[in-house]
Amino acid sequence: MNNAVRLIWEGAEKRPDALALREDDRCWTYAELRCGVQGAMEQLRERGIAAGDRVLVVVPTSAEFVLAYHAILAMGATAVTVNPLCTSRELAHFVEDAGCSAALGWHEDAAAVRATATDFGMDLWLLEPGAVATTGGGRPAEVDADDAAVLLYTSGTTGAPKGAVLTHDNLVACGAALNEALDLSPEDSMGTALPLFHVFGQAAVMFTAYAAGGCLSLQRRFDAAGLLQMAADQQLTGIAGVPTMWNAMLHAETDLTAADLVRLRLACSGGAALPLEVAKAFKDRFGAVVLDGYGLSETTGAATFNSLANPRKEMSVGRALPGCRLAILDEDRRELAPGGTGEVAISGPVVMREYWDRPDATAAVREGEWFLTGDIGRMDEDGDLWIVDRKKDLIIRGGYNVYPREVEEVLYGYPDIREVAVVGVPDDRLGEEIAAVVSPQPGADIDPGELRAWLEERLAAYKVPRVYQLIDELPKGPTGKILKRGLDRESISTAGDRPSRATSSH
Missing domain, CATH: 3.30.300.30 (ANL, C-terminal domain)
Structure with missing residues (x-):
């Protein structure tokens, strides 16, 4: 099966009673999660959604996001996941650019997505806790590994946002690579408050947890002390967040100590450079090693990671993930020797298929096997990468x-x-x-x-x-x-x- 939802189906076959998903006091085993995805598939079919459709998903981090998202993929449709805080004008760009035929929203703060659905004559399903059917049937649609699973729109700092086409293979490859790099097992449980519409939470956290056959715990709105408390209460083995989250947790008003977080062995950071002082102070206070990595929306959120197996080098974002390759290119796009500073290039199964409907933009970031990141970096003889900065910064x-x-x-x-x-x-x-x-x-x-x-x-x-x-x-x-x-x-x-x-x- 090429469909990326096979991770959930495999989990339901191998460990049906193992916990797969938690949010507050709600939880799903792998068998229950598969049933929930099947239930959402039936509900989407009743709304006229079919294979090949593109569905706008304007939903915050929640169990319902996980269920509906996997149902869209399971049907052979494509999820267009965007920030729930987007305005109607911004949503209209995504709908027009991607050619969306339906939309999913959240029952709270739904004015923008409701207006957009009305303007474009689209069906709108407003999700809320418990909105997804708990039972259903059917198997995932047969897809090619290179079929589009999700469109992730880049930030649009230079012109209108572009949709990075991530395939089913991209998502599975991301989960597999990080799972291997972090040495995860089915006994691991990863917690996060990251937005699941973003590549970090969606691909690098959710698919990594399910590639391991482990459990994903969600906090809908980030609260520093609350996330630490969730880690203690649920005995999480990992937390994922961006540097500002680690900074907030480091200074959180909480009585929790490293003794309360004895199972927390991984603190995974991404999305931006992690200040070394923050990582050191977090380990001193809570005992967990904060490891950061590097990736972009166009590389499914994954490219490198600092592994516990390798010596940590100050300010380095680690080495290429399994299956990926890195290069540093000069202005003529020739590879530089170790120690040279130039543009970071990435190749491997995590690199996007293309920018949606933008062949010129796609060609501009390709050089043979390489995806050109626009980031400035250097690499040593061991393959450890340092991101010096963005070209534009x-x-x-x-x-x-x-x-x-x-x-x-x-x-x-x-x-x-x-x-x-x-x-x-x-x-x-x-x-x-x-x-x-x-x-x-x-x-x-x-x-x-x-x-x-x-x-x-x-x-x-x-x-x-x-x-x-x-x-x-x-x-x-x-x-x-x-x-x-x-x-x-x-x-x-x-x-x-x-x-x-x-x-x-x-």
Whole structure:
């Protein structure tokens, strides 16, 4: 069977009574999960959905997402999973671009998806807890491994969002590779509050849990102390989150200690660079090793990971996952020797099939076997990868290249800093100046002059920010990833060394 839902079917055959899914006080065994997916398949058929259709899914992290999503795939249809916070205008773009014929929404905050369904004459199924039938029959549709399973729209920072076509094989390969890298077993249980519409939660967490035959535990809305409590109560062996989540859990008001989390052996981070200081402090407080990896929507959220089997190297995102290959390419797209800095390229079964209906955009990110990531990195002789920065985030200050991530890593070592973003702002003399937008720890008072002096002892002079701005909260995307494009750069450029207070623009 090529259909990606075979992981659930296999789990139901091998371990029907093993726990497969948890949300709050609700739980499903593998046998019950298969029945639930079958029930959702029948409900979707009754609504006229068939193989080959594309279904807009505007549903938050929930058990109902898991059931309906797998039912769409099981029918041979394609799930178009998007942020439930999208506006009607944004949803209209997805519907028009993907050619959706039906939509799934959530019973709360459904105005935008309801309006979109009305405007396009689509059937709309509003899900709520218990909305999916608990019994059903039928087997998954026969599909080719290269058939589209999901369309994931990229963030659209350069033009309109593009739909990355992930195949059934992509999803299964992602789960298998991470399952092997993390050395998971059916006894493992992974918890997360990540949005399942996003590639990290959907592919790198959900499919990894089911590739292992383990259990997936969900927290619908992220709550730092609550997620730690869930890990203790359910004796989770792993948690997955983005760096801002680890930071929030690290500073959560909770009495839990490492003794309460004795089974928690894996803390999996992704979505953005993980500050090393946060990882060290989390292990000191809760005992779990935070390992991060690297991937994009176009690579099914997976490409590298730091394995417990290999020595951890500072700031590295690890080595290529099983079945994947990495290369560092120069501007002429030739492979560089170990140690060279250039564009990160990836090949392997996790690389998307294409950008939906955009052959030119697809061709622009292909070079032979390689997918061109747009990220700048370097790799050592062992194959360990360092992501230096995004191409578009590179700051050129007076002719010197400055990579924000390097500066941010150093800034996270300053004890009064909770979160930070380093960006380039226009400068008449130098072209660009380096700015640090800082969110202090609660109750902390940061003096920019003192912070700059501290940095000057740790960085080359040309890398030290000259502009500082204090901000209560950095803007974040739906996964909790810091969004630099949400910062008001005009106000930042006038802040100078003054300890000014600003608000973010989203």
